[in-house]
Amino acid sequence: GAVVSQHPSRVICKSGTSVKIECRSLDFQATTMFWYRQFPKQSLMLMATSNEGSKATYEQGVEKDKFLINHASLTLSTLTVTSAHPEDSSFYICSARDVGGANEKLFFGSGTQLSVL
Amino acid sequence: RKEVEQDPGPFNVPEGATVAFNCTYSNSASQSFFWYRQDCRKEPKLLMSVYSSGNEDGRFTAQLNRASQYISLLIRDSKLSDSATYLCVVRRQDTGRRALTFGSGTRLQVQP
Numbered sequence: 001g002a003v004v005s006q007h008p009s010r011v012i013c014k015s016g017t018s019v020k021i022e023c024r025s026l027d028f029q030a031t032t033m034f035w036y037r038q039f040p041k042q043s044l045m046l047m048a049t050s051n052e053g054s055k056a057t058y059e060q061g062v063e064k065d066k067f068l069i070n071h072a073s074l075t076l077s078t079l080t081v082t083s084a085h086p087e088d089s090s091f092y093i094c095s096a097r098d099v100g101g102a103n104e105k106l107f108f109g110s111g112t113q114l115s116v117l
Numbered sequence: 118r119k120e121v122e123q124d125p126g127p128f129n130v131p132e133g134a135t136v137a138f139n140c141t142y143s144n145s146a147s148q149s150f151f152w153y154r155q156d157c158r159k160e161p162k163l164l165m166s167v168y169s170s171g172n173e174d175g176r177f178t179a180q181l182n183r184a185s186q187y188i189s190l191l192i193r194d195s196k197l198s199d200s201a202t203y204l205c206v207v208r209r210q211d212t213g214r215r216a217l218t219f220g221s222g223t224r225l226q227v228q229p
Contacts, residue, residue, distance in 0.1 A: 034216045043121075043204070043221035044161065093160055097215060106217065108160040 003027065004096050006109025013084060014117055021079045021112045023094035029074035030096035034106075035067075038091040050077040084116045118143055121220035123205050129226045134195045138223045140188040140205030147218075149208040150181055152190045154201045155222065161204055164190075195227045 003026040011019050023033055031052045036044040048069055049057040056069035068080040077096075081088055093111040097104060123140045130136050142150075150167035165172065167179040167188055178191040188205055205220035 032215060036219075041125075041221075044219040046216050046218070049216055091158060095217075104215070106163075106215075108162075111158070111160050113158060 004030075004094065004107045004109045006094055006112060008112060009110060010113045010115075012115045012117065015085050016083055019081045019084055019114060021081075021092055021094075021114075023077045023079070023096065023109050025075045025096045025098070025107070028096075028098040030077075030098065031074060033071060033077040033094055033096045035069065035077075035079050036093045036095070038093065044093065047079075052077075081114065084114070086116045089114055089116045119221075120144055120218050121205055121207055123220040123223050125221060125223060127224040127226050129228060130195055131228055132195055132197060134227075135191065135193045136195055136225060137192075138190045138203055138205075138225075140190075140220055142186050142188070142205075142207045144207075144209060145186065146209045147186075147207040150188050151206040151208075151217070152177075152179055152188075153204040153206050153219070155204055156201050161206075161219070164203070192225075195225075197227050197229060200225055200227045 005024045007022050033050040035047045037047050038044045046059050047062045050069045050071040052071045052074050058064045066082055071077040091111050091113050094109040095106050121142050128136055152164040153161040154164045155161040165174050165179050167181045169181050171180045176193045180189045202222040202224045204222045206217045208217050
């Protein structure tokens with residue numbers, strides 16, 4: 001079945017570095033991908049909607065210059081956390097829409113646990 | 118007020134018990150409803166969609182009351198493997214976005 005691949009699964013980095021997270025749809029084309037963030041014991045919060053070939057749409061309170069999203073192809077979206085700080089430590093997860101079948105489906109990547117020291 | 122509200126739990130139940138989770142949503146424009154299951158530090162996985170007529174999948178039964186903006190999930194004959202966090206999820210149509218809005222989840226711990 002359809003699979004969304006997300007890498008890396010875990011990142012530990014120093015404060016001030018940038019981290020790139022990739023999200024790939026493996027056997028379907030995803031014109032739209034979503035990026036979520038989840039802090040411990042909290043719900044998944046939508047950060048932004050990534051649209052292939054156009055600018056991402058960010059949710060209120062999410063800094064677009066800090067969380068750079070690129071969706072250059074129909075199968076790949078990337079999220080770059082620029083100048084990461086300890087408060088950015090969180091579980092980041094992407095999901096992709098597959099509209100190819102009779103019913104639209106959303107598939108999730110396996111998530112990236114980011115720890116900023 | 119949160120768009121999707123759930124009792125965080127935890128619900129600690131013995132194997133074989135029946136347990137029910139409730140969820141309310143605030144936006145009447147919500148059109149699609151789901152229950153997802155999430156294990157610790159893993160991606161959420163779709164458990165079932167929720168329809169107005171109510172639907173059942175094995176030991177799981179979901180109900181939707183649009184008038185009350187209320188969703189429920191019933192798990193019968195609980196198994197140890199049912200231990201997880203259950204997320205109530207809605208999708209709105211009005212904004213044109215297709216993203217899901219997640220509740221903060223209800224944690225279930227099934228004990229032997």
